[in-house]
Amino acid sequence: MKLHLQKSIINKQSAIQITGSKSESNRLLLLQALFPEISIKNLSNSDDSVLMTKALASKSNVIDIHHAGTAMRFLTAFFSTQEGRSIELTGSQRMKERPIAILVDALNQLGADITYKENKGFPPLLINGKTLTKHKVTLKANVSSQYISALLLIASKLKNGLELTLEGKITSVPYIKMTLSLLEDIGVKTTFKDNLITVFPNNQPLKASNQQLTVESDWSSASYFYSIIALSEVGTQIKLSSYKNNSLQGDSVLADLYKAFDVSTTFEKDTILLQKNNNTSPNTVINFDLANAPDIAQTIAVTSFALGLKCHLTGLHTLKIKETDRLVALKTEIEKLGGTVTITDNSLTLEASDNINQNVTIKTYNDHRMAMAFAPLALKVPITIQDYKVVSKSYPTFWDDLDQLGFKFSI
Numbered sequence: 270m271k272l273h274l275q276k277s278i279i280n281k282q283s284a285i286q287i288t289g290s291k292s293e294s295n296r297l298l299l300l301q302a303l304f305p306e307i308s309i310k311n312l313s314n315s316d317d318s319v320l321m322t323k324a325l326a327s328k329s330n331v332i333d334i335h336h337a338g339t340a341m342r343f344l345t346a347f348f349s350t351q352e353g354r355s356i357e358l359t360g361s362q363r364m365k366e367r368p369i370a371i372l373v374d375a376l377n378q379l380g381a382d383i384t385y386k387e388n389k390g391f392p393p394l395l396i397n398g399k400t401l402t403k404h405k406v407t408l409k410a411n412v413s414s415q416y417i418s419a420l421l422l423i424a425s426k427l428k429n430g431l432e433l434t435l436e437g438k439i440t441s442v443p444y445i446k447m448t449l450s451l452l453e454d455i456g457v458k459t460t461f462k463d464n465l466i467t468v469f470p471n472n473q474p475l476k477a478s479n480q481q482l483t484v485e486s487d488w489s490s491a492s493y494f495y496s497i498i499a500l501s502e503v504g505t506q507i508k509l510s511s512y513k514n515n516s517l518q519g520d521s522v523l524a525d526l527y528k529a530f531d532v533s534t535t536f537e538k539d540t541i542l543l544q545k546n547n548n549t550s551p552n553t554v555i556n557f558d559l560a561n562a563p564d565i566a567q568t569i570a571v572t573s574f575a576l577g578l579k580c581h582l583t584g585l586h587t588l589k590i591k592e593t594d595r596l597v598a599l600k601t602e603i604e605k606l607g608g609t610v611t612i613t614d615n616s617l618t619l620e621a622s623d624n625i626n627q628n629v630t631i632k633t634y635n636d637h638r639m640a641m642a643f644a645p646l647a648l649k650v651p652i653t654i655q656d657y658k659v660v661s662k663s664y665p666t667f668w669d670d671l672d673q674l675g676f677k678f679s680i
């Protein structure tokens with residue numbers, strides 16, 4: 270269903286409460302299934318976290334996690350350890366194109382029994398739960414960190430814990446560190462030195478002081494407000510809550526990166542105040558390596574385009590296997606708007622330009638981030654989002670929050 274955004278000017282000051290991080294939530298939900306004494310505050314209301322909750326509670330032998338990548342990967346590891354349970358783990362058509370062999374091979378080497386129902390290397394998976402007996406495995410670390418997090422999340426419940434050796438350049442590192450930090454928060458011991466991660470077994474109940482966890486709000490969702498402020502008049506402010514100064518989320522690098530667009534971030538207790546300080550110079554060139562923060566690539570590309578800036582983004586190799594091939598999707602949609610984009614397998618270059626075509630319909634490719642990344646362009650031109658409902662994958666109240674800021678739109 271289409272959503273038409275008129276050219277909008279937003280309120281000078283607004284405050285938005287953002288839902289919990291979907292990455293932290295899906296890790297904690299998995300850990301809660303293993304350690305039921307865990308209680309979680311500020312859980313994400315994203316579709317992906319709702320699907321994760323339902324899948325963990327389900328008694329069915331077919332579980333469909335739709336588009337949720339973390340749920341697919343984390344649940345593959347979880348169900349492989351559930352002795353006596355046999356399930357088919359499946360997902361959307363796109364999920365059936367997102368590779369999973371690296372994780373399946375690692376789990377099978379540890380003693381799991383996982384096979385492919387359709388295409389080798391891809392969901393759906395047939396998983397016969399077993400006690401995993403081995404504790405050492407090596408896997409490629411340059412394709413998706415989610416395979417590594419999946420193994421780490423189940424590791425403390427294996428008899429001898431886990432020793433993971435990572436091969437190749439490690440991608441999306443902050444997500445691995447987030448997993449290890451959350452394990453430490455509940456009292457599981459871990460080490461990460463060079464390319465070796467060790468998780469020690471923990472079959473004791475958790476200490477009372479390790480049972481209550483509060484999810485920080487989602488930084489990837491905050492990126493759309495960074496973009497909105499970057500495109501707004503000098504002096505415009507948005508307050509977002511609830512955030513921490515020492516975040517576990519790699520996307521908190523936004524606070525640094527958006528300085529290039531003259532957006533400042535001020536921490537005030539558990540809120541962040543974003544403010545546009547100057548008109549961004551047209552001579553600014555954006556040059557970022559986003560290997561550690563792949564989910565904000567679309568936001569940054571669109572902010573740069575809207576401000577007419579040249580932009581060169583690298584470290585984008587994981588974008589090809591996300592909800593859609595995000596490199597191709599970005600090139601196609603920015604070019605419809607009048608931009609010039611060159612992509613390789615791991616980079617995107619946007620030429621500086623000062624023209625933005627009006628009334629373009631942005632295709633969303635079943636990708637929440639395509640809809641949300643392009644929406645801020647309404648501060649410059651009227652624009653249509655092809656399927657506005659996609660946002661619920663990570664941010665169900667996105668349009669309500671844009672409405673609150675003063676965006677004008679109709680369905």
Ligand SMILES: O=C(O)C1=C[C@@H](OP(=O)(O)O)[C@@H](O)[C@H](O)C1
Nearest residue numbers: 292339413414415441444563587
């Ligand atoms: O572990 C996680 O929560 C995630 C890891 C990242 O994936 P990759 O490691 O595949 O880049 C990220 O893109 C995804 O949205 C969430």
Ligand SMILES: C=C(OP(=O)(O)O)C(=O)O
Nearest residue numbers: 336337338339564591592
């Ligand atoms: C890539 C993403 O999610 P996932 O891999 O969990 O589907 C995302 O939210 O941008």
